[in-house]
Amino acid sequence: MSDRYMKQALIEACEGISKGHGGPFGSVVVRQGSIVGRGHNRVLEKHDPTCHGEIEAIRDACKKLGTHDLSGCELYTTAEPCPMCLGAIMWANIKKVYYGCTKLDTAEIGFRDDDFYKHLSGEAKVLELQECDRQACLELFAQYDSQEKELY
Secondary structure, X not given: OOOHHHHXXXXXXXXXXXXXXXXXXXXXXXXXXXXXXXXXXXXXXXOOOOOOHHHHHHHHHHHHHOXXXXXXXXXXXXXOOOHHHHHHHHHOOOOXXXXXXXXXXXXXXXXXXXXXXXXXXXXXXXXXXOOOOHHHHHHHHHHHHHHHHHHO
């Protein structure tokens, strides 16, 4: 089955590949039948590991729509989102994602998403997390919480 929005995600990915911006990852954000955000992997171009296609498309959509809340939008992407992109998708309130290649397909071409999934499931340790200065940070949280309540 071919999908017109996935075709646009593929075009984004091809553009990024042809320009040497990064991996074969392109995405579009769709709202009520219209594309409101586009992006492709720009990790190499921007020297920024957060510039995945999904995140670039989310940033584009948020800028165009003037909001951080993409409720009611869907995302089309050439590959199953990595854990970082899944987090961004969830924070943006996107509830439906269509993807082309699986995380196993992505591993076949040398990307290490599976390492991160294993870390999140507790199967492997990729980084160390350690609590530090919790009390000072709790005070900061309390300050923020009281200011937010005053605003509303």
